[in-house]
Amino acid sequence: MELNQFTAHELLGKLKAKIASPKVILDSLYTRIQKIEPKVKAYARIDKDPAGIIPDLSGLPITIKDNICTAGLPTECCSKILQGFRPPYDATVIKKLKESSAVIFPWKANMDEFAFGSSTENSYFGPTHNPWDLECVPGGSSGGSAAAVASDEAIWALGSDTGGSIRQPAAFCGVVGLKPTYGRVSRFGLIAFASSLDQIGPITKDVQDAAILTGLISGYDPFDSTSVDQDVPDYTKSLTGEIKGLRIGIPKEYFIAGMDAEVKTIIEEAVNKLKNLGALTNPVTLPHTEYAVPVYYIIATAEASSNLARFDGVQYGYRAKTDNLLQMYKLTRAQGFGREAKRRIILGTFALSHGYYDAYYLRALKVRTLIKQDFDKVFQDFDCIVAPTSPSSAFKIGERVQDPLKMYLSDIYTISANLAGIPAISIPCGFTKKGLPVGLQIMAKAFDEEMLFRVAHTFEQNTDWHKLKPKL
């Protein structure tokens, strides 16, 4: 087994015991990337041997999504409009990782432009391919991070999740992905998409790695006024392997018509497994589930239209050549943004515009309250909720690009957790007959990531899905 194939906790053990050095680990990654990257395209930009550009090689390399600011390293949100942008500062998560002697991998992971998408096809640099089937999408928007981890082109990675952008690609690529509670991880230095929904989180090869990485990046940050001043527990202590008597709710609204029959069977088998391990499973209801996608596409686009106003060719990135200021704004944005970005900015601007605000934006905020109340009610009687991560396994590249609505519906099971602010994890729970991974989603109440790690780890340790590797 090559070093790049191990989990982070295994490699941390090797570093501690001095059976491996950071340099040989980095070399193994580099060798793998040279060989596999032309097929997978998990990275936005590939440059010369990274060893030459890493100033301090003291620990494990970590791969970062292209929308998280890394001082001096290109951070372009995979958009033409941010071409050439090298942030003058580190995001708080990057600062924290450096303080724990992680090595920030200089090549950033591919993503849908500004995280707008569910397939990584909206990247300015072209699509990433699913390591399990190169003709399929890796999911999105953190598809580069998930594909890199799944193909051992990364040891572990950070993604961001606004409506499922960590969990859905983790499910499609057969790896672990966590969206932490809103406010658990600082968003300072995460290039904003929808500020009331965005969270940074880990994409890893197993649950233990996710627990370690979540611990490293969590905590209060005075630079993010929505981060919460609450102690960060040692998440590895929740890996007890014990779920006897836990009350698990299975939401009936998540097993709907239109869901892939094979995925449904795999999820039902996973629920049975949890039952056999001693959990008490019961059906629950989240009655406003069907409204989550429409609410999301109002709130997320409204916030995006406001957040993306800053990309106007003045302070950074691309600028269209013209000698009129208003035309400069309009042409810069017309030429710099891709199709999905324009679509979302215009939809969001519309939802906030005079005469439509009450009918769309305000109404969406009210329905968001109802969605949150659904979860509050369930968590009065249940420790966590278990559901599919996505209604299907990875779809073919190109299959949904012409139909934005169909693309939006691939996030139908993940969006609610962002709207309610609660944490949710996706772990591998089986494969379709065609050999594509399926993800199991676990959701818990706000700030109870420990519950997610406990249930996810117990399931994982009693199955072998996380040990399978794609043949590349």
Next chain:
Amino acid sequence: MSIDKETIKHVAHLARIELQANELEKLSGELHGILDFIDKLKDLNVEQVKPASHILPISNVLREDKLHVSLTSQKALENAPSKKGNFFSVPKIIE
């Protein structure tokens, strides 16, 4: 709800995006479909429901008024497409 091309043109102007005629055509169809789907929200009676403007029970987040190191103007200008001295430079707006 349908959205006509004039409204899209107006909104695109508000968003400062120049749309080509073919983009406008395509967008009009797509937005029509998306808004139709979103109109599902009108089925719910939300008169008595409070809007979720923030999902966590936190308010009035303050910090101490202390000096800290921030970016120098030189550093802040490093990514500028065009600059003059200590300023971002844009096309002239006063004749």
